[in-house]
Amino acid sequence: MAENYLTASALVKQLGGELRGDDVILTRITSLQQAQEHDISFLSNPRLREDAVASRAGVLIVTEKSAAALVGRTLIITDDPYLYFARVARLFHPLQQARSGIHPSAIIAPSAQIADSCEIGANVVIGERCVIGEHTRVLAGTVIEEDCIIGNDCVIHANVTIYHGCQLGNRVELHSGCVIGADGFGFAWDKQKNEWFKIVQTGCVILGDDVDIGANTTIDRGAIENTIVEKDAKIDNQVMIGHNGKIGAHVAIVACTGIAGSTEVGDFSVIGGAAMIGGHLNIPPKTTIGAATAVSHSIKESGYYASIFPLQKHNDWVKNAAHIRHLHEMNQKIKALEHQLAELNGTSSNQQD
Structure with a gap:
């Protein structure tokens, strides 16, 4: 038996729910198909009910409705098995804590203020007048330019680039390769010279508390005003957000989405993968945009919108x-x-x- 384990009763005591059946010792959480007698799994999709019945999991996280098909099994009954699974998974895999210290290869500007509890990895570069809060992890190869402010308990993964003057709240996580604060795409056409004239981008990017940004996502700095991503927004990999945009609180944006400049997305909205949203638009709160949908005008009423043809021969x-x-x-x-x-x-x- 593994040294690190939890019991079903301990989970219920900590996370709630109702335990039915034996108090099983649990060593990991895994899929219905792979689970064994000391594993816990979950059923949130009714289409997988047969897999749950056939599963060898010691404990299953299910709804009251699904429990009827699992008589004789050890169950944890909850209204939202998927959320319960996420919380159990965090217990088995707790967040890695910052190991305080600065790697010898890191380059830190003399005027930067870095909390003693921070972890600064190899080859990190931190510019002048930056401020980094308690227990934040800045991992290998990341570059943070001058005048940035980064809050407490953030995780900035390897090879992230944060341009000058950007601000991150507490518990922000930036995944590898993302770029925060690059110049927005701003150019004015010079008729006399027959060429583009670059518009200086003088704003910055502000990320609220608990924002999560996926790998290789880019968020442009504002041209004059700031680009803002409000608290608890979750942005997937390879997303592009243009300058002066505003992403509301608790918004979820799935991979490969593009949002042009000066567009506002209201709180609690969900943007499906590969959606393309034009500039200077407004999307009201609690709006869902389907995958691969093109949005060319503002949406006046919250709802579910999609504009792609379904698969056909x-x-x-x-x-x-x-x-x-x-x-x-x-x-x-x-x-x-x-x-x-x-x-x-x-x-x-x-x-x-």
Whole structure:
């Protein structure tokens, strides 16, 4: 038996829920298919109910409704098995704490203020007048330019770049390769010289508490005002957020999404993967944008929006695409037929029934 273990009763005491069955000793949390007698797993998708029945897991996290199909098993009953699973997983895999100290290869500007409890990894570069709070981890190869402020308990993974003047709240996590505060895409066309003139980007990026930014995501600094990501926003890998944008609190943005400059996304909204959102738009709170959806105008009412065709065979897609190209022509023909029908009936096509 592993030295580090939890019991089912201890989980319920700490996290809530109702324990039904034996008090099993648990050594790990894993999938329904891989779980063994000292493992805990969960069922949140009813489609996987047969997998749960066949699972050898010692304990299953389920809803009251799902429990009926699992008579005789040790269960933890909860309203939200997926959330409960996440909390159990954190108990088995606690956050790594900062190991205070500065690696000899790190380059720290003399005016930088770094809390003694921070962990500064190999080849880190920290610029002048930066302030880094307690228990923050800055891992290998990261560059933090001058005048940045970083809060407590942050984790900045390897090879992150934070440009000058940016601000991070507490418990922010930045994954490898992300770039915070690069110049926004701002250029004015010079007719006389027949070339682009770069607009100075004088704002910064401000990230609120508990923001999580995925690998290789880029958030541009503001042109004049700041680009802001509010508390508890979760942004996936390879997302691009343009200058002067505002991402509300508790927003979730899935991978490969692009959001052009000066667009505001309201609190609690969810943006599906590979969505493309134009600039100077407003998306109200609690709005969901489906994956690969193109948003070209502001949304006035919260709701679920999507604009991509579902998967179909290529030959069917070709036929449908051919019809789409002629939609305007078909519309004109329908209007003409409606006009002719109205004349035959002795009524105007503009009259309503």
